[in-house]
Amino acid sequence: MNDTPVTILLVEDNPGDVYLVRLALQQSGLNFSLVEVSDGEEAMRYLNALSDDDTAPAPSFALLDLNLPRVDGKRVLERLKEIPKCSHTRAIVLTSSEYPADRADVDRLGADCYFHKPQDLEAFLKLGDLVVSMWSGESGAAAGSPS
Amino acid sequence: MPNAPLTKMAVVGPALLGLALVVLCVMGFTFSADWQGLQLAYSEVVRADELRDINNLFLSTMKDAETGERGFLLTGEAQFLEPYNSSLLAIPILLDRFAVATKQYPEQFSRVQRLTRMTKDKFAELQQMVDIRSTKGAEAAIAIVATGRGKQSMDAIRELCAEIASYQTWQFLVRTNERQVKAERLMLVVVTGSIMLFGIIVVAAIVIRSASARQERLRAEIERSQVMLMTTFVSIGDAVITTDAEGNITFLNPVAQALTGWNQDDAMGKSLVLVFHIVNEHTRAVVENPVMKVLKNGQIVGLANHTVLMAKDGREIPIDDSGAPIRDGSGQMLGVVLVFRDITERRNAEDSLASSNAKIQNVLESITDGFLALDDEWKFVYANAAAEKILGWPKEQIAGKTIWQDFPKLLGSEVEANLRRVAADRTPAHFDSFYAPLNAWFELRAYPGHEKGITVYLNDISERKRSEMAITLSEQALRDSEARFRTAVQTMSEIVWTNNSDGQMMGEQSGWAAFTGQSFEESQGYGWAKAVHPDDAQPTIDEWNRSVAAERPFAFEHRVRRFDGVYRLFSIQAVPVRNEDGLIREWVGVHTDITDRRAAEAEISNTNILLRRSNADLEQFAYAASHDLQEPLRMVSIYSQMLKKKYEGKIDAEADTFIRFAVDGARQMDLLLRDLLAYSQATIEVVKGPATGVSAAKALQKALVNLNTAIEECGAHITYGDLPVVFMAEIHLVQLFQNLVGNAIKYRGEQIPFIHVGCRKEGTEWVFSVQDNGIGIEAPYLKQVFGVFKRLHGKQYPGTGIGLAICQRIVDRHGGRIWVQSEPGRGCTFLFTTAVGEQRV
Structure with a gap:
C-alpha cells in the first residue's frame, strides 16, 4: 500500500449502506479517504467542480448506487466518464437491482464492476477485498460480480 | 378480610372498658356503703363506752x-353536806351528757328523760330531808327515812341506769356483729373485684397485643401496596399524572414526563392546566381540562375526541385520556388521577383503514358491474353507481329500505329463493x-358478505339474452316442417326469404317487407x-351471383336498412332447395340480426383485454413490490447479522436468542420475497416473448448445477x-426442474x-415425471401442495411454500397440467405435461 490514501468517492443515499461500505473498506486494511455524497444532485455538483478545477485530483474509485434521489445513478456514471481526468477512476456500481436491463445499461456506460448488494453481511464486506484487488492491479473484471 | 380485626377491636375495647367500669362502680358502691356501716358501728362502740362511763359516774x-x-x-354536821352539794352541781352536767349521748336512740333518750x-x-326528796333535819331535828328526819321512801326511789334510779347500760351493751353487741358481716362482705367485694379487674386487664392486654400486631401487618401491607402502585405508575405504558385537591401536580410518571415534555421536578406543585395543555385538534380551542372537570363534578370523566396535547417543546400529540377522583375512606376528595396515552399510531391505523376503505369504494364505484351490499335484514347497505344505472334507481331512494320493498316483484321469484x-x-x-318491471335480463352473482349480509354483482344482459333466445328459436324453427316453418316466418324476428x-x-x-x-x-x-x-350492396350481389352460379350455399354479412332508416347488421345463410330431379327449385335464406350479438362480443373481447391488462398490472405490481421490499429487508438482514457478529455471547443467552430469531426471520423473509419474485416472473417472461425449442436435458443439467450444494450434502443419486x-x-x-428435484431432495426419507x-409421449403431450424415494405425501394433501404458501411440514423442512405454486403457474401458462402421485413412505412422483411441438401461448 502507498502512504497516500486512496481517494474513493461514494455516492449512496442509504446511511446503512454507507456504514457498511466504510466498514468493508476498513476491514480490507486499505489506506483510504472517503468522499461521501448522498444524492445524485450533490454527486453531479461534486463532479462538475472536479471537472472545472484543474488542480483537484480525480478519485481512484467511484462507488455508485444506481437508485439515487434527484439524479439517477446512471446519469452520474455517465458524467463521471465524460471527465477526462477521471478516465482512470474505476467505477463500481453498487445496486440491489435485479433488472437485467440495469446491468446492460451500466456495462454500456463503462462501469468497471457491478456489485450486487447482498443480503448477507459477510458477502457485503467482500466489497473491501474487491476494491483492494482492483487497486493492486488485478483485473477488475476478474473480480466480477459476487452476486 | 382486613377489616375484621378493626371491627373486633372496636367492639371488644369498649366492652372491656365498660366491664371494668361496672366492676369499679360495684366495688365503690359496696365499699362506701359498707364503710359507712363500719364507721357507724365503730361510733356505736365508742358511744357504748361513753355511756357506760357516764352511767358509772352518774350512779x-x-x-x-x-x-x-x-x-x-x-x-347534823354541815361538813357531811359537802359531797351532797358537789353532786347537786355535777348531776345536771352528767344528765346533759346522757341526753347528748342517747339523742340518736329515742328509746334510750326517753329513758334518760x-x-x-x-x-x-x-x-x-333529799333537799326535803335536809330541810327537815335542819328545822325539826334528827328524829323527824329518821322517821321519814324509816318509811323507806328514799331507798325506793334510789332503787328505781339504779334500775333505770342498769336498763340504760344493758340496752347500750346489747346495741354494742348488735353493732359489733354487723361490723363483722360488713367487713367480710367488703373483703369479698374487694377480692372478687380485684380478680375480675385482673381478668379484664389480661384480656385487654391480649386484645391490644393482637390488634397492634394486625395494625403492624396492615401498615406493612399499605406500604407494599404503595410501592406496587408507584412501580405500576412508573412502569405502565400509559401516562399518569396525579394532582392534589387544588389541581396542583403531585406526581408524573415517566411516560407522562415524556409526553408533556415536563420533568417531575419542574412540574411538581404546578397547576395541571400549565403542564397538561390540551386543545381541540381541529378548532384549536383550548379543551376544558379533565382534572378541573373532575374537581368540579367529582365524577370520572373521559376526554372528547380529537384532543391534542401540546407538549412543552411544542410537539402536538393526539391523546386519549380519562380523569378520576381520588377519595379517602370517607369520600373526601384528595385529588385527581389523570391517565392518558399517545394515540398517534392508533390514529394512523384508523386513517389508513379509512383510506383503504375509500380505495375499495373507489374500485366499487368504477367497476362496470352493478354492486349491491345487503345486510341481514335485506336492507341496502351500499349500491355503486353502476347498480344505480342498471336498476334505474337513485341510490338515495333505495338506501335504508329492504330489497323486497324496492323490488316487490322479486318476492316469490327464483331470485328471492336464490x-x-x-x-x-x-x-x-x-x-x-x-x-318484468324493468323488462330486463340480469346476470346475478351473489356472495355471502359481511356479518350475515350478502353482496350481489349484477349485469344487464338483456341484449345478449334476447339474441341468444332468438338464435335458439331460429335454429329450432329451421329444423321444423314446412307448415311450422311458414308460421314461424310470420312470427320470428329473423327474416326468412325465398328466391x-x-x-x-x-x-x-x-318478413323482409315488414323489416325493410x-x-x-x-x-x-x-x-x-x-x-x-x-x-x-355490390359485394353482396357479386357474392350472391357466385353462389347461385356454383350452386353452393351462400353465407354473408351485411347491413340492412330498417323501415325507420336504422341499419342493422345481419348474418345471412342461404341454401338451394332441390326438387326430386336434383334441380334447384328455389333458394331459402335467413337474415339473422347480429347487431347486438356483435356488440356484446366486442364488449366481451374488450373486457378480456382489460382483464388481461389488469392481470399484467398486478403481476408487475407483485414483481415491483417484492423487489422493492428486498431493499429495506437487506438492511434488516445485514444489520441483524452485524448485531450477531458483534454482540453474540456478549450480552446474555436471551439476547443471543433474540438476535438469532431476527437473523433467521430476515433470512426466511428474503427467501419468501425471492420466491414471490419468481412467482410473479413466471408469467412476465412468457408475455415477453414466444418460447423457442429448448432441450429439456440441458435445462435439467442447469437446474442440477444450481442444486449442486444440496445434492452433495445428502449424496443424492x-x-x-x-x-x-x-x-x-x-x-x-430450469425453474421447474430445480423446484421439483429440489423438493425431492428436501423431503427425503432416511435412505439416500x-x-x-x-419423459414419455402421450398423444399430443409430453409427460415429464420426477420420481423420488422420499417421505411422500398423504392422499388428502395431493392437490393442496400446489397452493401458494401451502406447507405440510414445520421448521424441520425449511421453505416458503411457494415453490410448487411457481411450478403450477409455469405449467398452467404453457397450457399443461401438473399433479403428483404418492404413497406415504414410498416416495412420490410429480408429473407435468407440455404440448408436443410449438403451442400458442
Missing part, C-alpha cells in the same frame, strides 16, 4: 349525794333472471339490394432418461435419495 355521784345526805341526817325526772324528784339460499347457506350463487332458382327475389316476402318497409314491387328481382347498405426438445422458455423449464427424471 357513783348519786351514791355520793345520798351518802352525804345520810351523814348530815345522822350528825325519765331518769332526769326521777333524779329531780330524788334531789327534791338470494335467501346464499344468505342461509353462506355459499355463492350465479344465475340469470328476468325482471327463385336464378337467384331473383320472387313472390311475397312478408319495402313494398312487394320494390323487393322483386334485385330490388332488395336497395335496402342493403350502399357499401355492402439423480438419473434421467431421454428428454425431448420442448417449446417453453428455458428459464421456466434416488431421483429419476423421465
